[in-house]
Amino acid sequence: MGVRAMVGMSHPELGDLDTLVRRALAEDLHAGDITSLAVVPEGMQARGRVLAKQGLVFCGGPIAVEVMRIVDTRTHVAVLVPERTLVDSGAILAELDGSARALLAAERTMLNLLQRVCGIATLTRRYVDAAQGRCRIVDTRKTTPGLRALERYAVRCGGGFNHRNDLGSGVLIKDNHIRCVGNLAQAVRRARERSSHAHVVQCEVNDITELEQALAAGADAVLLDNMDDEAIATAVAIVAGRVIVEVSGGVTLERIARLAGMGVDVVSVGALTHSAPAVDLSLELDT
Amino acid sequence: MGVRAMVGMSHPELGDLDTLVRRALAEDLHAGDITSLAVVPEGMQARGRVLAKQGLVFCGGPIAVEVMRIVDTRTHVAVLVPERTLVDSGAILAELDGSARALLAAERTMLNLLQRVCGIATLTRRYVDAAQGRCRIVDTRKTTPGLRALERYAVRCGGGFNHRNDLGSGVLIKDNHIRCVGNLAQAVRRARERSSHAHVVQCEVNDITELEQALAAGADAVLLDNMDDEAIATAVAIVAGRVIVEVSGGVTLERIARLAGMGVDVVSVGALTHSAPAVDLSLELDT
Amino acid sequence: MGVRAMVGMSHPELGDLDTLVRRALAEDLHAGDITSLAVVPEGMQARGRVLAKQGLVFCGGPIAVEVMRIVDTRTHVAVLVPERTLVDSGAILAELDGSARALLAAERTMLNLLQRVCGIATLTRRYVDAAQGRCRIVDTRKTTPGLRALERYAVRCGGGFNHRNDLGSGVLIKDNHIRCVGNLAQAVRRARERSSHAHVVQCEVNDITELEQALAAGADAVLLDNMDDEAIATAVAIVAGRVIVEVSGGVTLERIARLAGMGVDVVSVGALTHSAPAVDLSLELDT
Amino acid sequence: MGVRAMVGMSHPELGDLDTLVRRALAEDLHAGDITSLAVVPEGMQARGRVLAKQGLVFCGGPIAVEVMRIVDTRTHVAVLVPERTLVDSGAILAELDGSARALLAAERTMLNLLQRVCGIATLTRRYVDAAQGRCRIVDTRKTTPGLRALERYAVRCGGGFNHRNDLGSGVLIKDNHIRCVGNLAQAVRRARERSSHAHVVQCEVNDITELEQALAAGADAVLLDNMDDEAIATAVAIVAGRVIVEVSGGVTLERIARLAGMGVDVVSVGALTHSAPAVDLSLELDT
Amino acid sequence: MGVRAMVGMSHPELGDLDTLVRRALAEDLHAGDITSLAVVPEGMQARGRVLAKQGLVFCGGPIAVEVMRIVDTRTHVAVLVPERTLVDSGAILAELDGSARALLAAERTMLNLLQRVCGIATLTRRYVDAAQGRCRIVDTRKTTPGLRALERYAVRCGGGFNHRNDLGSGVLIKDNHIRCVGNLAQAVRRARERSSHAHVVQCEVNDITELEQALAAGADAVLLDNMDDEAIATAVAIVAGRVIVEVSGGVTLERIARLAGMGVDVVSVGALTHSAPAVDLSLELDT
Amino acid sequence: MGVRAMVGMSHPELGDLDTLVRRALAEDLHAGDITSLAVVPEGMQARGRVLAKQGLVFCGGPIAVEVMRIVDTRTHVAVLVPERTLVDSGAILAELDGSARALLAAERTMLNLLQRVCGIATLTRRYVDAAQGRCRIVDTRKTTPGLRALERYAVRCGGGFNHRNDLGSGVLIKDNHIRCVGNLAQAVRRARERSSHAHVVQCEVNDITELEQALAAGADAVLLDNMDDEAIATAVAIVAGRVIVEVSGGVTLERIARLAGMGVDVVSVGALTHSAPAVDLSLELDT
Numbered sequence A, B, C, D, E, F: 001m002g003v004r005a006m007v008g009m010s011h012p013e014l015g016d017l018d019t020l021v022r023r024a025l026a027e028d029l030h031a032g033d034i035t036s037l038a039v040v041p042e043g044m045q046a047r048g049r050v051l052a053k054q055g056l057v058f059c060g061g062p063i064a065v066e067v068m069r070i071v072d073t074r075t076h077v078a079v080l081v082p083e084r085t086l087v088d089s090g091a092i093l094a095e096l097d098g099s100a101r102a103l104l105a106a107e108r109t110m111l112n113l114l115q116r117v118c119g120i121a122t123l124t125r126r127y128v129d130a131a132q133g134r135c136r137i138v139d140t141r142k143t144t145p146g147l148r149a150l151e152r153y154a155v156r157c158g159g160g161f162n163h164r165n166d167l168g169s170g171v172l173i174k175d176n177h178i179r180c181v182g183n184l185a186q187a188v189r190r191a192r193e194r195s196s197h198a199h200v201v202q203c204e205v206n207d208i209t210e211l212e213q214a215l216a217a218g219a220d221a222v223l224l225d226n227m228d229d230e231a232i233a234t235a236v237a238i239v240a241g242r243v244i245v246e247v248s249g250g251v252t253l254e255r256i257a258r259l260a261g262m263g264v265d266v267v268s269v270g271a272l273t274h275s276a277p278a279v280d281l282s283l284e285l286d287t
Helices: A017-029 A034-039 A061-071 A100-131 A148-157 A175-181 A184-194 A208-217 A229-239 A253-261 B017-029 B034-039 B061-071 B100-131 B148-157 B175-181 B184-194 B208-217 B229-239 B253-262 C017-029 C034-039 C061-071 C100-131 C148-157 C175-181 C184-194 C208-217 C229-239 C253-262 D017-029 D034-039 D061-071 D100-131 D148-157 D175-181 D184-194 D208-217 D229-239 D253-262 E017-029 E034-039 E061-071 E100-131 E148-157 E175-181 E184-194 E208-217 E229-239 E253-262 F017-029 F034-039 F061-071 F100-131 F148-157 F175-181 F184-194 F208-217 F229-239 F253-262
Strands: A045-052 A076-079 A092-099 A136-138 A171-173 A201-205 A221-225 A244-248 A266-268 A281-286 B045-052 B056-058 B076-079 B085-087 B092-099 B136-138 B171-173 B201-205 B221-225 B244-248 B266-268 B281-286 C045-052 C056-058 C076-079 C085-087 C092-099 C136-138 C171-173 C201-205 C221-225 C244-248 C266-268 C281-286 D045-052 D076-079 D092-099 D136-138 D171-173 D201-205 D221-225 D244-248 D266-268 D281-286 E045-052 E076-079 E092-099 E136-138 E171-173 E201-205 E221-225 E244-248 E266-268 E281-286 F045-052 F076-079 F092-099 F136-138 F171-173 F201-205 F221-225 F244-248 F266-268 F281-286
Touching: A017 A061, A017 A100, A034 A100, A034 B171, A034 B175, A034 B184, A045 A100, A061 A076, A061 A092, A061 A100, A092 A100, A100 A136, A100 A148, A100 A253, A100 A281, A100 B175, A171 A184, A171 B034, A175 A184, A175 B034, A175 B100, A175 B281, A184 A201, A184 A208, A184 B034, A201 A208, A208 A221, A208 A229, A221 A229, A229 A244, A229 A253, A253 A266, A281 B175, B017 B061, B017 B100, B034 B100, B045 B100, B056 B100, B061 B076, B061 B092, B061 B100, B092 B100, B100 B136, B100 B148, B100 B253, B100 B281, B171 B184, B175 B184, B184 B201, B184 B208, B201 B208, B208 B221, B208 B229, B221 B229, B229 B244, B229 B253, B253 B266, C017 C061, C017 C100, C034 C100, C034 D171, C034 D175, C034 D184, C045 C100, C056 C100, C061 C076, C061 C092, C061 C100, C092 C100, C100 C136, C100 C148, C100 C253, C100 C281, C100 D175, C171 C184, C171 D034, C175 C184, C175 D034, C175 D100, C175 D281, C184 C201, C184 C208, C184 D034, C201 C208, C208 C221, C208 C229, C221 C229, C229 C244, C229 C253, C253 C266, C281 D175, D017 D061, D017 D100, D034 D100, D045 D100, D061 D076, D061 D092, D061 D100, D092 D100, D100 D136, D100 D148, D100 D253, D100 D281, D171 D184, D175 D184, D184 D201, D184 D208, D201 D208, D208 D221, D208 D229, D221 D229, D229 D244, D229 D253, D253 D266, E017 E061, E017 E100, E034 E100, E034 F171, E034 F175, E034 F184, E045 E100, E061 E076, E061 E092, E061 E100, E092 E100, E100 E136, E100 E148, E100 E253, E100 E281, E100 F175, E171 E184, E171 F034, E175 E184, E175 F034, E175 F100, E175 F281, E184 E201, E184 E208, E184 F034, E201 E208, E208 E221, E208 E229, E221 E229, E229 E244, E229 E253, E253 E266, E281 F175, F017 F061, F017 F100, F034 F100, F045 F100, F061 F076, F061 F092, F061 F100, F092 F100, F100 F136, F100 F148, F100 F253, F100 F281, F171 F184, F175 F184, F184 F201, F184 F208, F201 F208, F208 F221, F208 F229, F221 F229, F229 F244, F229 F253, F253 F266
Parallel strands: A136 A266, A171 A201, A201 A221, A221 A244, A244 A266, B136 B266, B171 B201, B201 B221, B221 B244, B244 B266, C136 C266, C171 C201, C201 C221, C221 C244, C244 C266, D136 D266, D171 D201, D201 D221, D221 D244, D244 D266, E136 E266, E171 E201, E201 E221, E221 E244, E244 E266, F136 F266, F171 F201, F201 F221, F221 F244, F244 F266
Antiparallel strands: A045 A092, A045 A281, A076 A092, B045 B092, B045 B281, B056 B085, B076 B092, C045 C092, C045 C281, C056 C085, C076 C092, D045 D092, D045 D281, D076 D092, E045 E092, E045 E281, E076 E092, F045 F092, F045 F281, F076 F092
């Protein structure tokens, strides 16, 4: 932790950070920072520390760098903790040197972004630890509008995997599709015939009958939705490794170990992104 | 609940919904909806119901309308529940009629937005109920980047009030400002002299000494930060109604009633927006 | 063709047409239309016909509608030809009624968009016809920057299929990846272990040795790159239907039938999108 | 070619490259690059070469620089070939040094842009060579929506000239305008009276009668549209150098020399931008 | 004035009003309208009148319509005065019916736009009247950043003409270009040889010597910059109608008639757009 | 003035300059700079000076820097005059070194921005000087759409203060609100009860009766609108320092001293932003 990790400015896997951060800053700086303008002398330099006020899995260093770069290119940012690191309460995550007004202008936007990605990484890590490497923990498309790329990154930083990114990056036949077609098997067959060879065809099933239909129709993967442990165990036995088995619905931390033990391949958890509590961070300045 | 509330398309207090929803949809529909394209027949019509799968305070009807309008102007949306209504699990919140492909394309984006605003309104309501009308519950600037206008609206729908919107809409002198100036009283005086007459000057204080300095220097409001109940009671007595007293830090649902009883004017709660769990909603289609 | 096909305004599979068309119009109308302003009387009404000046596969009706809607909501547009229809030279594709100035302002932007999508659909249809239903013709990511959604739609309108949309919607291991890892088999194994269960793992191979490595390492699909017919035949025999076989590189219209006959599943053709000649269209006005 | 040409980052004549490239990258990197993320080790450095796989007129060096800058500011780009240079197949156009993941993320977007501008420059050069300096080859407004600035630049790099950029940068009276006004001469007179002194008034004519009307009414330039060689020769003789004579419609490479020989000033060719085949380029990495 | 002029929603000559108005509204409604939210009952309907508080040339009706459409599509707007009309103080320019909160949210943005365009039209009209039809009054590129299209429209509404719109829509050689080339005649010749046939070549001259050089080198138009009346008269005599003569610099209302009398073709006035005082307008509501 | 003031690139109080300047440049450089392209040799270097052609209060140095940075990052800009300085005609405000084409491309956009902010600062200074420190001069929301942040900055540079930034940053009850509610006192009471504790409640009054109602209802500040001097004197006496007294309407430079002498706290002047004449600036190049 005493070693400064250099963090560059460009991170394709985080999407267009420049645009996202500019938009976030615009919410808070629409009319400038009138407190600093009145109170803090023009040109005053300061040093700031981003502190963890609780144990957490850190990620988002490049976000902190980007926020400061956009507010004031002359600020120096040193991210002290590598991405994906579990730190204790009190850890200094980053140090900032620059204009006091710039640090204060950037503070809330930076923390709002970091507290969310670290919150997601921290919650994901708990699920991943519970799975003990016996099944994958994956996210869902239940992400915060506007922040999907960051939230999926945070899931990976917590040791999770990503599900398909969007409606165009994988075929997943759900109840509503089946109701439209009238028949699970036909839905799977239509998907096989009409979707790209570049995509997996996965089908949501609610019981063993549907599972057998999905397998017979040629699904590459199944999603056992809201099934109880017993039904899941039966399903895993029927599948017998021929296709990927994903479980979702009603997944708690407590249940993960049990699911992992049954031979499920993947457990998807919407709460990773839609309900992860923010972690507690603060920025403290010296002048 | 059986009466259809007409919801119009324009809601200045929700900000530029058109832009926000377009951006949210772009995340999910970047490459179209390949499942529906393959599985659901072109031109098929469907009816959908948005359901509450838990008790919740509903809000965001105009958001649902806007999402559907942008995906397909020909969809008919009827929001069945007025904004700010507490509903039980199972309630039908809205009905949608239109192209099945359009409903499926819009589904996740609509639910991701609604589950968040309803989640915030629902959590806020719990705090507001605990305060029993004896003090205000207000939000903070700890909002989700990109969604501040919606989240502040959701807080109001839950019965809460908003704090200043951004760094330019109110003067709030915090620890970091005081460290820059070196002296709380001078910070307040500079704010008085140099900020607009159109703004309240509020000052964060950590103890009774600071409180007295802030009052002497002419603050219009004080923010008692992370003080215990005893100190807060003393502070309220000292202020004696001359300025607004806000409390923040370590505020739990349990503590609200106590704070309200002490004569505190305002309690601000970051968790309303940064850690409200999403509520559970679903969209069910018939054809 | 004598029957008017109603075309609605919202087409999720075409992406955010509103934004795209607005941007296209801005290129041409940055400073207004000075010729019409000077020459055409204010308020004059006109009727226009979009004509095919060559045989072509038509698509893009919703684009025409959207261009006119943005230029002048009061224009009436009737698209006369259903999407995906093969028409002869001279066919009237659409009729427009509205302000003469609006029609003239929209003309070039509308035609520039239509001539491209129809050009792609028309070229794709020739490849698809050559394949006689024995293999799929698919596009590549070699699309025009800014127009990918429209171009992929045009490929589908010509009877082709789409490959993965973007770098995040499928795993395709190519020469450059293998050079980075140093070893094809290891690249495939890393992809299997580290990418989402929601994605196919496809691997490009240059010869039979690489093909066998890819199969052994567990690829879901292979891409035979720039191999001659003899090698392709051998490859198809080795694969024996276990995984998808795609061919790319040096694919001409003449060679398609031969490839289709060999049992190849998919032939990808970059030229569909990067080099399809525009079709010849015109707009003719009456007043 | 062995000398490295420094290419700077700012090129007003290419328009707002930052915005254009960001938009292009967003199409391909919407969900990150999942193949590289899985397969290529984090932090691995690589060197890449952009190669011409056919003879071509090179242009777009600043585009390559800008794409890499936006993906990863730490990449070093050396463009080895000056703009407007004719190179042989096999030429190394540029060298890139940086993170392997960044080079792979940028690859397709960079090549999609370069293959188009080089394609246009290469085709333009063929027309320009055919004209042997005896008449100008100019583009039209039949450009790719979103890419007009780049395509016009490419035409100039091939030795061509640009026609007016947009509907606001020159007066060009066409058939549709004349139909609105009912009379060619009146259209030209209205243009003369009502348009800015800063603009040329050009008029499209279809035969000798119209030509004479246009001249009598005071046109600054005429556009002979779809006229045969004989009529064009007559027209040139009638004009006798008093105004600019432009020819368009049915212009093939073979016909250029003939037109140039007749004394035509300008030949405009829509195909330069709407139908130029992409050139064949590749990016090859070493690590 | 008693007759309601219907005003449509789409006006190509005003540019992308939707985007411009959305941006303007965002400045004022960033955090909603907290006064109306607190004070005005939800759902209250009101009627408003836009009043001229001084004599003025009205224009911008479509802007008022667009502002209200974006704030609340349910508002009815009737523009009572045709574009380009001179009205007296007290005239009712438009009537609005709709939600009181929507009218109040739109008020300032609407008036800020209208007061500027009417201000420009009103000032332009004074110059045009002074010229008594003997020379053209034209604007310059000294416009307000972001509002050029509207301001040029306002100039036309006042009876003025527009100069070139931007640096790409006309060739105008100025002092700085000549200093770069070292020689006026060479600058004009380079422009003739290298710029598009679709553009006028105009050259700024400071005295009679330069005028003669410009004419000899083939300029299509000259701009007499900051020359006194005597020199202008000489220049007009020398030019003798061969090319357009524009005068700029030090042009006051008083001097216009004199310049017009000398035979100058065009007088350009930067103040039309950069220093026109706003006109006085107000919105008055009834409920 | 002989000392070079370093000007950095990031200025939170000016808002998102990058976006604003890019948009402004796009208006002028939409189709490139065809004059420079034709006339000025590629690669030519030049030095430019921005000159004051009249006495003025300078501000906007960071704007000049940002315009040049976006047009060409290789340009060197030295702003020679500190913000807020009063300079004489002839002063050199900034020096620029870089590509001649880049300087010419940036010239008009830079000057259009500077002439406006300096114009506002210069006019504000005249009002501030007239007030002799006895009352504050403040701006209004009557700003140019798109430029509010810059214009408010310019007011501060001229020695003025800002009023609330937007409809969400302060409560100001005006005539139209009172007409909606029917009663001034009730409007003030509703505002007190329902708006945030973080906002001042100010109320516009037209006469002494209304003033007394506003005071009784608990307004924090009053705005005396269009009252004559006598009434204002009475109002100041009645208020007797209990709340802020602002005067607006019919405020001329001549009247300021008188108002200041009466004990008014704040005088707001719409003309500062909506009708300040542009100052006269020029850019002169050497090569």
